[in-house]
Amino acid sequence: MKFxxxxxxxxxxxxxxxxxxxxxxxxxxxxxxxxxxxxYPPVIASQGIxxxxxxxxxxxxxxxxxxxxxxxxxxxxxxxRRKEIYDIWSIASIRVSLLFSLAVVISGPxxxxxxxxxxxxxxxxxxxxxxxxxxxxxxxxxxxxIGENIEKKATQGxxxxxxxxxxxxxxxxxxxxxxxxxxxxPVVDTLSTKIRMSFWVSVLAYHFLFLTLLFLAVRLxxxxxxxxxxxxxxxxxxxxxx
Numbered sequence: 001m002k003f004x005x006x007x008x009x010x011x012x013x014x015x016x017x018x019x020x021x022x023x024x025x026x027x028x029x030x031x032x033x034x035x036x037x038x039x040y041p042p043v044i045a046s047q048g049i050x051x052x053x054x055x056x057x058x059x060x061x062x063x064x065x066x067x068x069x070x071x072x073x074x075x076x077x078x079x080x081r082r083k084e085i086y087d088i089w090s091i092a093s094i095r096v097s098l099l100f101s102l103a104v105v106i107s108g109p110x111x112x113x114x115x116x117x118x119x120x121x122x123x124x125x126x127x128x129x130x131x132x133x134x135x136x137x138x139x140x141x142x143x144x145x146i147g148e149n150i151e152k153k154a155t156q157g158x159x160x161x162x163x164x165x166x167x168x169x170x171x172x173x174x175x176x177x178x179x180x181x182x183x184x185x186p187v188v189d190t191l192s193t194k195i196r197m198s199f200w201v202s203v204l205a206y207h208f209l210f211l212t213l214l215f216l217a218v219r220l221x222x223x224x225x226x227x228x229x230x231x232x233x234x235x236x237x238x239x240x241x242x
Contacts, residue, residue: 033205041198053111055199059206061104061130065168067097067210068133072165075158087154088225090161090219091144096210097164098137105134125174133167140164 037055071093109119117233121127140160143155 016047029205029208033202037198037202040129040190044131047147053107055202056206057104057107057111058199059203060100060107062203063206063210064097064100064104064133065172067214068137068161068164068168071097071161075161077109078154079158082151084154084225085149088218088221091157092165092214092221094137094140094157094161094189095217096213098141099213100210101130101134101137104130129167129171129174133164133171135168136160179214 038052043051067225071090074086074090077083078090112121113119140157143160144157146156147153197205
């Protein structure tokens with residue numbers, strides 16, 4: 001099938017839709033949500049104030065695990081239909097997943113050090129699988145730099161995306177399959193009403209943030225490819241004149 005360059009049809013200033021106004025407003029929900037989780041739910045006595053990291057770390061980790069699955073959906077669609085727009089959505093999802101994954105490996109050790117006395121436990125299956133996930137995501141961008149052929153890059157990226165989603169699923173299931181001395185298993189249903197309500201509000205807010213960043217990442221990728229197309233057309237025009 002013919003590779004259809006989405007950049008040819010893209011116009012940066014065209015079709016400014018209501019969704020962009022909405023997506024501009026949604027991230028600001030993080031301000032009242034942050035205030036809520038820092039002041040409303042009670043502190044767990046055994047963890048102290050460090051318990052507040054829970055309201056940031058867990059929602060961020062969930063998004064970091066969901067984003068590769070979404071990216072894989074677009075990657076598979078690209079492999080089936082060879083339309084560039086699917087590759088754009090896939091790479092945008094992986095970019096946002098990288099941001100959230102880095103936030104996880106920053107917030108997690110801070111919480112772990114306070115709660116369990118160690119920043120990292122190499123015997124913890126979910127930490128190992130998440131580390132593999134992060135390495136694969138970083139490797140993804142290296143793979144995308146190999147070669148000059150756009151279609152080949154997109155194909156290689158799509159295959160890498162599938163591998164990333166496997167690591168994501170491994171992390172998700174390791175939480176339920178493997179017990180460790182550090183990480184607890186699923187605990188949401190055991191939380192008090194105030195803690196559980198605050199947690200779900202935070203989850204919702206960070207998913208809104210994810211959607212906002214995803215749309216921005218897609219638009220950035222479109223603009224980048226559009227500029228490359230303009231530059232390529234200029235060189236082609238110069239060659240024809242020569």
